[in-house]
Amino acid sequence: MTVAYPFTAIVGQDDMKLALSIAAVDPSIGGVLVFGERGTGKSTTIRALAQLLPKIEAVKDCPYNCNPEAPKQALCSRCQSAGALKARKIAIPVVDLPLGATEDRVLGALDIEKAIHNGEKAFQPGLLAAANRGFLYIDEVNLLEDHIVDALLDVAASGVNVVEREGLSVRHPARFVLVGSGNPEEGELRPQLLDRFGLSLDVRTPRDIPTRVEIIKLRDAFDHDPEGFSKRFARKEGALRRKIDAARDIVEGIDVPSEVLEKAAELCLQLGTDGLRGELTLIRSARALAALEGKDAATLQHLRYVALFVLRHRLRRDPMDESSADARVERAIESALA
Amino acid sequence: MLASNALSNPHSPDAESATAWQDAELAAALIAILGHRVGGIRVSAQPGPVRDYWLSLLDSFTANPARRVPSSTPTDRLLGGMDITESMRHGKPILAQGVLAECHQRVVLLSMAERLPKEYAGHWCAALDTGAIHIARDGISHTSPAAITVIALDEGIDEESPPTALIERLGLGINLDDISIRCVGDTQFSRSDITSAQARLAQTTLSDDDITRLAEIAASMGIHSSRTLKFAVDVMKALSLVTGKRASDEEVIHQLIRLVFLPVATQLPTPQAEPEPPEPPQDSNEDSDKPEEQAQQNTEQDHEDLVQAAMAELPEDLLAILLKRASKSRLRQSKAGNAGEFSQDKQRGRPVGVRRGDVKRGHRIDIPATLRCAAPFQSARASWDTSEKLKTSLYIEPSDIRVKRFEQRKSSVMIFAVDASGSSAHQRMSEAKGAIELLLADCYSHRTEVALIAFRGDTAEVLLPPTRSLVRAKRTLAQLPGGGGTPMAAALQATHDLALSVSATGATPSYVLLTDGAANVARDGTKSRSAGTEDALSAAKLLANTQIKGVLVDTAVRPSARARELSSALDATYLPLPNASAHSLNTSIRTLSVA
Numbered sequence: 050m051t052v053a054y055p056f057t058a059i060v061g062q063d064d065m066k067l068a069l070s071i072a073a074v075d076p077s078i079g080g081v082l083v084f085g086e087r088g089t090g091k092s093t094t095i096r097a098l099a100q101l102l103p104k105i106e107a108v109k110d111c112p113y114n115c116n117p118e119a120p121k122q123a124l125c126s127r128c129q130s131a132g133a134l135k136a137r138k139i140a141i142p143v144v145d146l147p148l149g150a151t152e153d154r155v156l157g158a159l160d161i162e163k164a165i166h167n168g169e170k171a172f173q174p175g176l177l178a179a180a181n182r183g184f185l186y187i188d189e190v191n192l193l194e195d196h197i198v199d200a201l202l203d204v205a206a207s208g209v210n211v212v213e214r215e216g217l218s219v220r221h222p223a224r225f226v227l228v229g230s231g232n233p234e235e236g237e238l239r240p241q242l243l244d245r246f247g248l249s250l251d252v253r254t255p256r257d258i259p260t261r262v263e264i265i266k267l268r269d270a271f272d273h274d275p276e277g278f279s280k281r282f283a284r285k286e287g288a289l290r291r292k293i294d295a296a297r298d299i300v301e302g303i304d305v306p307s308e309v310l311e312k313a314a315e316l317c318l319q320l321g322t323d324g325l326r327g328e329l330t331l332i333r334s335a336r337a338l339a340a341l342e343g344k345d346a347a348t349l350q351h352l353r354y355v356a357l358f359v360l361r362h363r364l365r366r367d368p369m370d371e372s373s374a375d376a377r378v379e380r381a382i383e384s385a386l387a
Numbered sequence: 388m389l390a391s392n393a394l395s396n397p398h399s400p401d402a403e404s405a406t407a408w409q410d411a412e413l414a415a416a417l418i419a420i421l422g423h424r425v426g427g428i429r430v431s432a433q434p435g436p437v438r439d440y441w442l443s444l445l446d447s448f449t450a451n452p453a454r455r456v457p458s459s460t461p462t463d464r465l466l467g468g469m470d471i472t473e474s475m476r477h478g479k480p481i482l483a484q485g486v487l488a489e490c491h492q493r494v495v496l497l498s499m500a501e502r503l504p505k506e507y508a509g510h511w512c513a514a515l516d517t518g519a520i521h522i523a524r525d526g527i528s529h530t531s532p533a534a535i536t537v538i539a540l541d542e543g544i545d546e547e548s549p550p551t552a553l554i555e556r557l558g559l560g561i562n563l564d565d566i567s568i569r570c571v572g573d574t575q576f577s578r579s580d581i582t583s584a585q586a587r588l589a590q591t592t593l594s595d596d597d598i599t600r601l602a603e604i605a606a607s608m609g610i611h612s613s614r615t616l617k618f619a620v621d622v623m624k625a626l627s628l629v630t631g632k633r634a635s636d637e638e639v640i641h642q643l644i645r646l647v648f649l650p651v652a653t654q655l656p657t658p659q660a661e662p663e664p665p666e667p668p669q670d671s672n673e674d675s676d677k678p679e680e681q682a683q684q685n686t687e688q689d690h691e692d693l694v695q696a697a698m699a700e701l702p703e704d705l706l707a708i709l710l711k712r713a714s715k716s717r718l719r720q721s722k723a724g725n726a727g728e729f730s731q732d733k734q735r736g737r738p739v740g741v742r743r744g745d746v747k748r749g750h751r752i753d754i755p756a757t758l759r760c761a762a763p764f765q766s767a768r769a770s771w772d773t774s775e776k777l778k779t780s781l782y783i784e785p786s787d788i789r790v791k792r793f794e795q796r797k798s799s800v801m802i803f804a805v806d807a808s809g810s811s812a813h814q815r816m817s818e819a820k821g822a823i824e825l826l827l828a829d830c831y832s833h834r835t836e837v838a839l840i841a842f843r844g845d846t847a848e849v850l851l852p853p854t855r856s857l858v859r860a861k862r863t864l865a866q867l868p869g870g871g872g873t874p875m876a877a878a879l880q881a882t883h884d885l886a887l888s889v890s891a892t893g894a895t896p897s898y899v900l901l902t903d904g905a906a907n908v909a910r911d912g913t914k915s916r917s918a919g920t921e922d923a924l925s926a927a928k929l930l931a932n933t934q935i936k937g938v939l940v941d942t943a944v945r946p947s948a949r950a951r952e953l954s955s956a957l958d959a960t961y962l963p964l965p966n967a968s969a970h971s972l973n974t975s976i977r978t979l980s981v982a
Contacts, residue, residue, distance in 0.1 A: 069696060086611070086613050087551075087552065087555045087611070087614065088555065088611070088613045088614035089611025089612075089613070090613060092516060145521055146523070147466075147513065147520075147521040147522060147523055148510060148524070149465075149466050149509075149510055149524065150511040150522075150523040150524060151523070151524045151525060152743065153524075153525065153526055154523035154524055154525075154526065154527070154528055155523065159764070160526075161474070161479060161480050161526055161764065173526065175523075176528070178522055189509050189512075189513075189515070192505070192506065192509050196743070204749065208744075214786045216784070221879065230475055232552065241751060253611075254611045254612060254613055256606070256611060258599060258603055259599075261602045261605075261606075261613065261616060262595065262598045262599050262602050263727035264613050264616075265598055265601075265602070265613065265616050265617055266595070266598060268613075268617055269592075269593075269620055270619070272424070273589065334634045336448045353584045367911055
């Protein structure tokens with residue numbers, strides 16, 4: 050296993066780092082989409098996240114990483130029927146969905162080896178099983194083939210993967226944080242898929258020379274000696290990991306005052322976003338941000354900070370309004386949170 | 388030019404050609420030293436002896452000869468998948484390595500890179516980015532190392548170019564087309580130079596100043612990608628190793644600019660300050676009292692020098708090249724194309740792949756793919772088969788069925804919206820008519836349907852609904868009367884409506900608007916210049932939002948600001964009708980449509 054570039058050694062891109070941390074604190078926020086020009090460190094940042102995530106409790110030998118503490122209906126069929134569940138600590142999975150993946154590996158399929166040798170109809174879990182309770186990362190998400198997108202949309206909405214193929218009939222939990230990155234110049238994202246992402250980001254390369262030099266120097270040092278470089282950042286990584294871990298523990302208990310709830314509703318109303326998803330994500334993100342900061346209640350300040358991430362991809366396109374989505378969200382934030 | 392650079396008389400063709408070959412030779416050495424670290428190189432050249440010689444030179448530098456991979460290599464070969472025969476024999480899925488993994492730590496020749504389909508480019512980019520291929524196909528998940536070095540042979544002419552995502556990941560770029568075979572000769576590098584440079588590479592470091600300088604040059608050339616900058620740092624290290632010169636050496640920087648930055652530059656360097664006439668340096672007089680300021684001045688001066696150096700390095704026609712490139716990328720967004728969009732059809736067109744499918748829905752079954760899917764399950768299914776039927780038959784289940792996918796170009800319709808108002812008609816009507824006639828002939832040869840909208844007085848009228856009949860189109864055009872106001876909003880509305888009805892029938896619309904942009908009739912028919920313009924702009928936005936591609940041909944005597952404004956509201960390509968023959972207009976539109 051090669052060493053990935055440390056998350057905390059990434060220069061700039063604070064929005065991206067924050068959004069990913071928020072998604073790690075509260076997975077129900079529903080994923081992060083990172084769109085941006087080439088060479089901005091999108092993939093580097095997301096791959097770096099994997100090493101940073103805290104460990105979770107999972108049922109031993111369960112291919113779906115079931116949570117031993119979860120209510121019975123949230124478990125896979127095997128863990129449901131088993132008696133006492135043995136737990137072990139695992140790193141939160143970050144699963145890569147590569148381009149060119151086929152449906153059988155994404156969703157899972159008949160285990161050929163077992164089928165031929167033992168004549169046994171066994172299910173070989175796919176990437177969605179491995180990603181349960183973790184992250185599913187799709188680089189170049191806008192280049193993903195349509196039939197894979199279809200399968201993903203369905204599972205991401207329901208949190209359950211149902212496989213009906215090759216004489217198998219399997220359902221298993223598949224709740225994951227969808228993380229996608231891409232370059233808008235290479236293709237648009239289908240609106241249905243866009244809607245699945247809780248937060249969306251538009252990243253750019255830093256333009257000032259000292260920052261760019263710093264990026265290159267660190268990268269050069271990393272290429273030169275990956276292990277040693279990672280050690281230099283181990284303390285920082287540990288601190289951030291503990292922060293995220295602590296935030297995960299307290300996030301459910303964070304108070305959201307009615308003032309924040311009202312403003313969130315007002316923002317969504319003003320922008321005419323469809324459905325409640327925007328509002329819900331706003332509140333959850335503000336709460337996760339408060340938890341990251343170790344506060345016990347979300348404030349308007351938190352709301353203001355996350356509003357752009359949450360809302361920019363949810364606007365209806367107004368044919369007569371040419372101004373960018375970002376400008377419209379910012380205007381709405383100004384007027385609602387003035 | 389002030390920038391009297393170190394290069395001696397770069398204008399004689401032979402000297403230029405010799406410099407270009409030196410660069411190419413150097414690039415081959417750099418690729419051999421750095422390999423996967425710089426991703427690779429884009430070699431723009433038509434096939435020929437110079438390119439062949441360059442490739443053999445590269446082979447002599449590297450440990451393994453380059454492996455040629457055609458750009459049409461499909462996903463399953465690039466990534467690998469299940470090895471059918473082996474899997475059948477062993478009764479378990481066995482991986483067949485893909486081409487990318489087979490080329491781990493090797494040089495790959497991507498031939499005809501300009502034809503690399505976008506859907507395959509992603510795999511190449513993934514291997515370049517991560518040095519590994521991660522597959523999840525055919526029941527197998529596997530990660531194989533694939534630290535490839537890509538030599539993208541770009542034979543593109545005019546508008547063809549390899550996918551930008553790939554170009555961006557290749558650190559170097561050379562063009563061999565202008566190199567005369569006379570300049571190609573023995574090399575100054577040997578394999579041992581390369582290996583010794585490789586050995587010393589890890590110990591080589593660049594100072595902060597050197598890195599900062601590279602970052603400044605990159606910024607001045609409009610290069611913002613950190614990836615390119617990282618390549619530049621690595622190339623600089625290798626350059627200083629093979630040339631034995633320091634990284635701050637001017638010649639080394641020039642070489643680096645030509646090889647790394649110029650191929651991906653998006654703008655000419657803009658000097659921060661007015662380039663003054665070179666003064667004789669007189670720094671020794673007053674440096675004692677203000678050392679700090681002096682230092683700052685020095686760095687500024689340095690920076691200016693560099694910008695100057697960069698400018699001096701740029702070929703004189705760079706502006707033209709950049710403009711061409713800019714218009715190219717523009718075209719990609721809004722081209723008035725004769726080739727329609729792709730549509731997926733169940734039966735006809737170009738095969739684009741295979742997917743799971745249903746026999747009943749009228750798809751065409753891909754028999755080899757279906758057999759491949761069923762093959763590994765045969766013995767398992769035979770053992771489940773309790774029906775006591777012939778056990779020799781094939782077991783194929785509905786889930787095995789694979790169908791072919793096809794892609795077919797949709798027919799396209801070119802809508803001509805012609806301004807027949809007084810202002811336009813007086814000026815250039817006959818020229819515009821001539822141009823349209825020539826275009827019609829072109830449309831005919833591309834099997835494009837045409838429609839004609841004329842606008843004058845207070846309305847716009849569809850004179851000719853979409854048709855393939857050239858004769859009708861010509862006759863209608865000849866009879867087109869002129870005179871009256873310019874109801875631009877109505878014209879754009881009519882174009883919009885017609886375009887939408889065209890796309891509703893499954894064809895791809897595009898439009899050519901010939902006008903001088905002087906809208907003076909509002910949507911409700913009142914004559915008012917300001918209301919007319921305002922309505923026209925809002926109608927233009929409506930049309931722009933449909934993403935339908937268009938061209939605005941400015942028929943005013945001089946290119947007018949109003950027509951330009953309108954074309955930007957339309958997001959259409961702006962073309963002033965040159966004071967030349969209708970034929971030259973036609974060629975300029977034709978270059979658009981062929982794109």
